[in-house]
Amino acid sequence: MRRTVPTAETAWREFPAFFPAEGNDLFGIVSEPAESPERVGVLLAWGGGPYPSCGRNGVRTRLARSLAGRGFHALRFDYAGVGESSGRARPVRFAAPWTSDVVAASRLLAEQGVDRIVLLGNCFGGRNVLASASQVDQLTGVAVIGSPVLDLDHTEMLARRQSIGWHAKRALSAKTIRNVARPKLRRRYGRILATKIRSVIRLLRSHIERSHDSPPTSASPGFVEPIRSILDRRVPLFLAYSTGDPAWSDFCRAQEGDLGRALARAGPLVTVHPIEASVRDLQTEVALQDQVIEAVQEWLDGILALGTQRPIPDREGD
Amino acid sequence: MAPERPEGGGADRRVIETHGPRRTANESGPASVASRTDARGLREEVGFAGEGDRIFTCLHRPPFEPRAGVLICSSICADFMANYQREVELARTLAARGIAVQRFHYRGTGNSEGDPAVVTFDRLCQDARELSEALRHCVGDAPMGFVGTRWGALVAVEVSKEFPGSPLVLWEPTTDAAGYFRDAGRARLIRDAREGRSDPAPSKGVGAEFDGRGFVDLLGYSVYRPLYESARGRTLSSVMDRRPHPLLIVRMARGQRRTSETASLATELAEAGYDPQVEQAELAESWWFHTDAVLRVRPLIDRTAEWLERRFGSPDP
Numbered sequence: 001m002r003r004t005v006p007t008a009e010t011a012w013r014e015f016p017a018f019f020p021a022e023g024n025d026l027f028g029i030v031s032e033p034a035e036s037p038e039r040v041g042v043l044l045a046w047g048g049g050p051y052p053s054c055g056r057n058g059v060r061t062r063l064a065r066s067l068a069g070r071g072f073h074a075l076r077f078d079y080a081g082v083g084e085s086s087g088r089a090r091p092v093r094f095a096a097p098w099t100s101d102v103v104a105a106s107r108l109l110a111e112q113g114v115d116r117i118v119l120l121g122n123c124f125g126g127r128n129v130l131a132s133a134s135q136v137d138q139l140t141g142v143a144v145i146g147s148p149v150l151d152l153d154h155t156e157m158l159a160r161r162q163s164i165g166w167h168a169k170r171a172l173s174a175k176t177i178r179n180v181a182r183p184k185l186r187r188r189y190g191r192i193l194a195t196k197i198r199s200v201i202r203l204l205r206s207h208i209e210r211s212h213d214s215p216p217t218s219a220s221p222g223f224v225e226p227i228r229s230i231l232d233r234r235v236p237l238f239l240a241y242s243t244g245d246p247a248w249s250d251f252c253r254a255q256e257g258d259l260g261r262a263l264a265r266a267g268p269l270v271t272v273h274p275i276e277a278s279v280r281d282l283q284t285e286v287a288l289q290d291q292v293i294e295a296v297q298e299w300l301d302g303i304l305a306l307g308t309q310r311p312i313p314d315r316e317g318d
Numbered sequence: 319m320a321p322e323r324p325e326g327g328g329a330d331r332r333v334i335e336t337h338g339p340r341r342t343a344n345e346s347g348p349a350s351v352a353s354r355t356d357a358r359g360l361r362e363e364v365g366f367a368g369e370g371d372r373i374f375t376c377l378h379r380p381p382f383e384p385r386a387g388v389l390i391c392s393s394i395c396a397d398f399m400a401n402y403q404r405e406v407e408l409a410r411t412l413a414a415r416g417i418a419v420q421r422f423h424y425r426g427t428g429n430s431e432g433d434p435a436v437v438t439f440d441r442l443c444q445d446a447r448e449l450s451e452a453l454r455h456c457v458g459d460a461p462m463g464f465v466g467t468r469w470g471a472l473v474a475v476e477v478s479k480e481f482p483g484s485p486l487v488l489w490e491p492t493t494d495a496a497g498y499f500r501d502a503g504r505a506r507l508i509r510d511a512r513e514g515r516s517d518p519a520p521s522k523g524v525g526a527e528f529d530g531r532g533f534v535d536l537l538g539y540s541v542y543r544p545l546y547e548s549a550r551g552r553t554l555s556s557v558m559d560r561r562p563h564p565l566l567i568v569r570m571a572r573g574q575r576r577t578s579e580t581a582s583l584a585t586e587l588a589e590a591g592y593d594p595q596v597e598q599a600e601l602a603e604s605w606w607f608h609t610d611a612v613l614r615v616r617p618l619i620d621r622t623a624e625w626l627e628r629r630f631g632s633p634d635p
Contacts, residue, residue, distance in 0.1 A: 016352040016365040025354045027364060029429060049608065050403035054374075054428040056396075056608075057539045061429055083406065084364050084376060086356065244513070278513050284538040 011069030021080065021104035024087035028077030028105060029053060030112055031068035038071040038304055040140065041114035045102050046076075047123030048092035052083045056283045063293050070297060072118075075109045077101075092124050094151035094222055102132035116140035118303065120296065123147055123281070130226035133235070141303045142230050143238040143296060146282055149250040149259075151220045152195065219254035224262065231266040236306065238299045240273040240292060245280045271299055360413050367452065371432035373445055374423040377456065378409040384418035386630040387457035389450045391477070393468035393492075394427065394442075395502070395539040396606045401467045401489070404615050408465065411623045417630065420453040422446075434540060435532060438548035439472070439495070446477040461485075463626055468492045468605065472549075475557050485564040485629035487622050488554075490603070493583055495549035499524040502536040505606035509537060525550075537606055555586055562591035566625050568618065569598045597621070 013032050018025045044060050046053075053076045054061045064074035079101050081089030090098065106117055118141035121129035126147025133142055171189070179185040230237055241248035254260065263270045273295050275282060282288040350372075351365035359381030366372035390405050392398050409419035424445050425432035454462060463485040466474025471491030478484050492498045503524045524534050525546065533540040565587065569580055580596055587594045599618040 014366065015350045018352050018354045018364075027352070051399050051608070052402050052428065054423065056399060058428060058434075082403065084362065086354070089403075284509070286533075286535040286538060286540050289538065 012065050013068075014065075017108060019104055019108045022100045024080040024085060026077055026080060026086075026101060026104060027053070027084035028075050028108060029064070030108070031064040031074040031076075032112060033068050033071045033073070036071055037073065037113070039073075039113065039115045040071075040118060040300075040304065041073040041075065041109040041112060041116070042067050042118045042120055042300065043102065043106055043109050043129070044074060044076040045105070045119065045121040045125035045129050047125050048079075050082055050089060053078050057286060057289060059283055059289045059293070062289075063296065066293055066297060067300070070300075072300065073109060073112050073114050075105055075112075077105045077108075094127060094148070094220065097124075097128045097131040097222070099128065099132040099135065102128050103135045106132070106136045110138060114138070118143065118300065121145070121147060122283075127222060130223065130230070133226055133230050139230075139233065139235050140306075141236045141238070141300070143240070143299065145240045145292060145296075146242060146245055146247060146280075147223070147239075148247050149219045149223050149254050150247075151222060218250060219257065219259045224254075224259045227259065228262045231262055231269060234269065236269050236271070236299075236303060237263075237266070238271045238273065238296070240275060240282070240295055242277040242279055242282045242288070243274050244278040245282075247280075248274060271302075273299075358414065360410070366431070368425075368448060371425050372430065373425055373449065374429035375449060375452075376406075376409070376421040377453075378413035378419040378421070379456070380413050380416045380418060382416065384457045384460055385416045386461045386463060386626075387418045387420065387453045388412055388463045388465060388626060389446065389453055389474070389477070390419060390421045391446050391464065391466040391470035391474040392421070392423070393470045394424070394545075395469075395536060395541065396608065397468040397470075398428065399608060400603060400605055404489075404619065405465075405467070407615070408619045408622060411619050412626065415623060415627055417623075417626065418453065418457050420449050420456075422449050435542045436544060437542065438544045439552060440548060442473050442545075443476045446473050447480070450477055450481070461630055463487070463629065465489070465622065465626075466491065469495070469498060472552060472554060472557055475554065475559070478563060479559045479561075482559075482561050483563060485566075485626055487566045487568070487626065489568050489599075489618075489622075490570040491554055491567060493554040495552045499536075499541070499546065502541075502606060506537055509607070554583065558587065558590060558592075560590065562593065564629050565592050565594040566622070567594055567596045568622070569596065570601055570603050570618075571598055595625075 011034055013034055014029055016027065016029050018027055020026075042064075044064060046055060046060060055076070060076045064076050067074045078085040079089075079098055080087030090096075102119070102121075106119070109117055115138060117136055117138045119129035119133060119136060119139065120143040121127070122145045124147070126144035129142060130144065130147070133139055176189070180189065227237065239251070241251060251259075255263070263272075275288060275291055275295070277285070277288055279285060279288070282292050351363045351367070353361060353363045355361045361379040361381075363375075363377040363379065365375065367375050388409075390409060392405060393401060405421055409421055412419045422445065423430040424437065424442050426434040426437040426441075450462065450464075461484065462481045464474040464478045464481075465487045466472070467489040469492045471488040472495065474486060474488065478486055500523070524536070524541070527534045528543045528546070533542040534546070567580065567584070584594050584596050599615070599621075601615060601618065
């Protein structure tokens with residue numbers, strides 16, 4: 001049942017908190033309903049990058065307060081080495097998601113008197129919440145927005161969008177040749193080159209595979225396996241992408257493999273929400289930010305209506 | 319709220335506490351603050367303060383009585399995000415040198431409360447004044463200084479007028495508010511061209527775009543008409559004090575000579591009695607296009623801290 005949203009002046013309260021995570025003190029802000037709590041907490045885990053807990057244009061602040069106004073608790077926080085948290089910032093590595101931070105944050109949220117927890121992750125934050133889901137006991141939902149399906153960061157994603165000819169032309173420019181002397185840029189160029197080589201290999205493979213009638217499956221195990229595990233627990237899953245995001249194309253292609261089978265088997269537990277846009281990142285337009293907030297709110301309203309989890313039947317053909 | 323249990327032990331002992339009541343928005347009362355003290359005794363107090371719409375604040379305290387206080391005035395929109403971690407690191411560096419530092423998010427932005435649609439240039443300055451007063455209570459008679467980045471430079475300069483002779487550091491200052499929005503419009507055109515958009519943003523200028531919603535979308539940042547209108551016409555020269563302050567201007571550029579704009583600003587300031595030092599930090603920032611990479615800014619932070627320390631005088635032995 002959709003709740004009437006009270007005015008901002010009375011809808012929510014906020015308080016700051018430091019909480020421990022593997023030797024660091026992480027900072028977070030808890031938003032809680034001023035009245036009639038639903039006892040469901042939503043953890044907002046955003047992407048990598050040295051950006052504060054409010055998010056671009058305050059999108060995380062707005063989402064948290066909006067959720068609190070609807071009866072949810074919400075926690076937005078800074079990863080280690082970012083914003084007000086202590087520690088050293090870590091590189092974004094899909095092989096090593098920042099699960100300790102997410103799990104620690106979920107514990108803080110659990111201490112606020114909630115019975116159920118929803119993990120919501122944006123971009124790399126989505127991979128962080130997927131990797132952390134198995135460690136959250138009161139898990140009642142997982143929402144993933146714009147998260148990479150393959151283990152490619154933004155540099156590598158950008159490299160995929162351009163043709164080999166485009167890259168070759170830039171590679172031979174005077175500026176690029178000068179930049180090769182700089183270690184950081186040299187490493188970046190190396191990643192771009194590796195990405196293009198992988199793309200060519202993948203293309204050749206797909207030609208070969210098609211000739212053997214086997215469907216291509218290109219999603220990372222780091223994306224698929226946690227999703228299977230979440231759905232095995234009968235936990236609702238929400239996935240949102242911009243249709244202009246290369247990750248959306250990857251997601252669609254991955255439907256032909258294990259990912260698609262897992263999602264299809266879970267049926268109504270899964271909500272896939274493509275948002276029509278030409279941009280990769282839904283945060284780069286205010287209207288799209290609002291669409292994401294609205295879509296998340298609607299999905300969470302549905303979460304409230306769900307009953308207890310029931311065991312999944314035995315798998316067939318997996 | 320009860321203090322959290324202390325973590326660790328011995329040399330690594332840290333203390334984290336949360337205190338202050340949970341208040342609803344607009345409810346008056348004491349600040350709601352969480353604090354942590356590290357092994358060196360540096361204390362950070364982060365939370366919400368102020369009457370009415372509360373401001374999100376971060377106070378960095380040295381282990382002993384502060385010998386000075388610095389208010390950091392952040393920029394807005396994309397700059398705020400791009401420069402955030404640098405400001406945190408600068409604050410921590412200054413606190414380690416005995417200088418208390420106050421950082422904050424303007425009301426209506428970031429984690430602060432308040433309606434973004436009513437933010438004006440004067441309200442930004444009002445918020446900064448409020449926090450400078452709070453910082454003054456913390457440092458007592460010790461001197462005060464100000465750091466402003468980009469748009470925040472306009473705010474820092476405005477607020478520093480109430481602290482005659484206070485040292486000012488301006489990182490890549492916005493010298494002309496209208497120019498700031500013009501650059502934003504251009505950045506948006508670049509983004510549209512890169513994306514190959516069939517519906518690019520109008521090219522008549524930001525001011526012409528305010529519609530029924532009352533705001534303009536600048537690469538995912540809402541800029542409302544009151545802020546735009548109130549800031550139009552403001553330039554760094556026009557807000558500068560007639561009473562001079564020690565001044566360090568840092569250009570954030572790579573391999574470029576000082577531009578004629580900075581040169582003429584430096585000349586103008588010198589004629590007004592300032593003694594501006596203009597330096598260049600070797601880093602090229604793309605203010606409107608975020609990357610996840612953290613630019614190496616240690617030299618910029620150390621140089622800024624060193625310059626401020628010298629202006630505040632050496633610490634007692």
